Amino acid sequence: MKVFNNSFTVGTNKRCEMIDITDKIQDIIGDVGISEGTAVVYCPHTTAAITINENADPDVVHDILLMLSEIVPHSHSGYRHSEGNSDAHVKSSIIGCSKTIPLSAGKMQFGTWQAIFFCEFDGPRRRTVHVQITGE
Amino acid sequence: MKVFNNSFTVGTNKRCEMIDITDKIQDIIGDVGISEGTAVVYCPHTTAAITINENADPDVVHDILLMLSEIVPHSHSGYRHSEGNSDAHVKSSIIGCSKTIPLSAGKMQFGTWQAIFFCEFDGPRRRTVHVQITGE
Amino acid sequence: MKVFNNSFTVGTNKRCEMIDITDKIQDIIGDVGISEGTAVVYCPHTTAAITINENADPDVVHDILLMLSEIVPHSHSGYRHSEGNSDAHVKSSIIGCSKTIPLSAGKMQFGTWQAIFFCEFDGPRRRTVHVQITGE
Numbered sequence: 001m002k003v004f005n006n007s008f009t010v011g012t013n014k015r016c017e018m019i020d021i022t023d024k025i026q027d028i029i030g031d032v033g034i035s036e037g038t039a040v041v042y043c044p045h046t047t048a049a050i051t052i053n054e055n056a057d058p059d060v061v062h063d064i065l066l067m068l069s070e071i072v073p074h075s076h077s078g079y080r081h082s083e084g085n086s087d088a089h090v091k092s093s094i095i096g097c098s099k100t101i102p103l104s105a106g107k108m109q110f111g112t113w114q115a116i117f118f119c120e121f122d123g124p125r126r127r128t129v130h131v132q133i134t135g136e
Numbered sequence: 137m138k139v140f141n142n143s144f145t146v147g148t149n150k151r152c153e154m155i156d157i158t159d160k161i162q163d164i165i166g167d168v169g170i171s172e173g174t175a176v177v178y179c180p181h182t183t184a185a186i187t188i189n190e191n192a193d194p195d196v197v198h199d200i201l202l203m204l205s206e207i208v209p210h211s212h213s214g215y216r217h218s219e220g221n222s223d224a225h226v227k228s229s230i231i232g233c234s235k236t237i238p239l240s241a242g243k244m245q246f247g248t249w250q251a252i253f254f255c256e257f258d259g260p261r262r263r264t265v266h267v268q269i270t271g272e
Numbered sequence: 273m274k275v276f277n278n279s280f281t282v283g284t285n286k287r288c289e290m291i292d293i294t295d296k297i298q299d300i301i302g303d304v305g306i307s308e309g310t311a312v313v314y315c316p317h318t319t320a321a322i323t324i325n326e327n328a329d330p331d332v333v334h335d336i337l338l339m340l341s342e343i344v345p346h347s348h349s350g351y352r353h354s355e356g357n358s359d360a361h362v363k364s365s366i367i368g369c370s371k372t373i374p375l376s377a378g379k380m381q382f383g384t385w386q387a388i389f390f391c392e393f394d395g396p397r398r399r400t401v402h403v404q405i406t407g408e
Contacts, residue, residue, distance in 0.1 A: 001137040001273040003308040003407055005376045036139040038176060038270065040310060040374050044383030046326040051229040054182040059216035060225050066214050067226045071207055071343055078338050080331035089332050090339045093323040095229060097386075098372050100236050102176050102268035104141045109266045111180030114233075130381050132374035134270075134310065134406075135139055137273040172275040174312060174406065187365040190318040195352035196361050202350050203362045207343055231365060236372050238312050238404035240277045245402045247316030250369075270406075271275055 004032040004133045012123035016069065018051070018061045021129060022108075022115040028131050029106060037135015039101045039108060044130060047088035047122035049095035055115035068094070068121075088121035095119055103135060140168040140269045148259035152205065154187070154197045157265060158244075158251040164267050165242060173271015175237045175244060180266060183224035183258035185231035191251035204230070204257075224257035231255055239271060276304040276405045284395035288341065290323070290333045293401060294380075294387040300403050301378060309407015311373045311380060316402060319360035319394035321367035327387035340366070340393075360393035367391055375407060 006028045010019055025041060043050050054060040072090045079086040099116065101108045108116075118129060142164045146155055161177060179186050190196040208226045215222040235252065237244045244252075254265060278300045282291055297313060315322045326332040344362045351358040371388065373380045380388075390401060 001139075001408075003273075003310075005308065005374060005381070036141065038139075038268065040372050042372075042374050042381060044381060044386060046324075046332070046383065046385045052182075052233050053225055053229050057217055057219075059218070060182070060222070063215050063217050063222040064226050064229055067208055067212070067222075072339055076339070079335050081329055081335050082331070083329075086332070086335040086339075089325055090336050093325050093336055094366055096232060096368060096371070097324050099232070100176050100178075100234050100372050102141060102178050102266055109141070109178060109180060109268075111182065111264070113182045114180060128383070130374055132310065132381075137275075172277065174275075174404065188318075188369050189361055189365050193353055193355075195354070196318070196358070199351050199353050199358040200362050200365055203344050203348070203358075232368060235368070236312050236314075236370050238277060238314050238402055245277070245314060245316060245404075247318065247400070249318045250316060 001136055006131045008129055010118050010127045012120035012125055015123055016065050017120040018117040020055050020115050021118050025116055025131055029133055032133050034133050034135040035106045037103045039103055040132040041099050042130040043097040044128055046092055047085050048127055049092045049097055049119040050099045051095050051119055052114050052116050054113040056113055085122040091121045137272055142267045143264055146254050146263045148256035148261055151259055152201050153256040154253040156191050156251050157254050161267055165269055168269050170269050170271040171242045173239045175239055176268040177235050178266040179233040180264055182228055183221050184263055185228045185233055185255040186235045187231050187255055188250050188252050190249040192249055221258040227257045273408050278403045280401055282390050282399045284392035284397055287395055288337050289392040290389040292327050292387050293390050297388055297403055301405055304405050306405050306407040307378045309375045311375055312404040313371050314402040315369040316400055318364055319357050320399055321364045321369055321391040322371045323367050323391055324386050324388050326385040328385055357394040363393045
């Protein structure tokens with residue numbers, strides 16, 4: 001069993017945005033040459049997150065961001081955090097900053113429609129993604 | 137350290153449903169004979185998810201599904217995805233498709249009331265669950 | 273590769289509360305002497321959860337708990353579970369009971385503002401946190 005730690009950066013362009021990072025993760029898995037094991041994809045930011053969902057129809061991403069904005073509004077009379085990004089912190093905890101994906105035969109065990117997204121909730125910014133590959 | 141990849145299928149009967157898959161996961165852990173390690177339970181679908189919650193009182197499952205349906209309504213004038221299942225995609229990202237459970241002495245380190253559920257948000261369908269057991 | 277299972281308890285003081293457990297997790301990582309690997313932080317309770325977010329400004333925690341209470345109200349005419357804590361079960365599934373963090377050079381790969389919190393949604397109680405460290 002080996003452990004490989006990698007990172008890459010993502011530039012985001014809007015306040016709220018989901019960016020498909022599947023190819024970057026798959027490239028790292030190929031580079032380290034792990035066949036059976038695990039990928040942990042980790043976002044070290046508190047106003048962003050990682051999720052897995054459909055990338056075939058971009059309307060799915062639209063609808064996810066729409067509903068998150070309704071569930072956690074940008075402005076709210078009860079917010080105390082003075083930076084104006086309380087909603088982004090809440091969304092980060094709801095979606096989560098870490099996803100673990102089983103690898104088999106050197107591939108993420110994704111279903112037909114799955115892709116992995118970096119979720120920006122307080123952009124635009126330059127962000128970092130950590131990727132840890134463990135296995136043999 | 138060894139890595140075992142397994143899968144099984146689940147048949148769902150309703151549009152929204154939580155199905156207890158604890159016994160199936162525990163059987164796989166027993167079959168591969170891992171004592172100390174990790175179980176990753178992974179849903180390869182974008183309109184379903186995996187969660188851990190109480191199975192003793194079925195009203196808990198009722199209340200979880202009720203609140204998810206209120207938070208993310210089935211119909212919404214802003215949805216663009218044309219398949220009529222935008223809510224299922226949003227719920228999938230909120231609950232998450234991957235859960236990691238520590239194993240000790242060959243058992244998931246569950247609390248008294250914990251069970252692991254496959255969450256169907258766009259059924260009925262036949263679904264797949266991937267289970268990866270890593271350890272020694 | 274080695275696997276270490278540890279646990280500690282947390283006393284909570286309010287019905288809803290987020291308690292920073294970063295130092296306790298980091299101490300366990302230091303004690304077991306793992307440099308490259310993974311920490312799984314696991315909550316064995318169905319009315320609590322684990323999240324990663326900002327600890328620099330306590331207003332962030334306030335705003336997360338505020339929004340969770342709005343999204344999932346304590347009282348709701350549709351709740352069936354008779355213990356009066358349906359909201360806590362729903363919040364537990366939304367935030368999630370398990371978080372996986374990559375370790376490098378013996379440290380969690382946290383960003384500048386990240387900390388790990390035990391989320392109490394039905395306290396005050398005495399709670400348990402399981403921590404599994406895997407690596408070399």
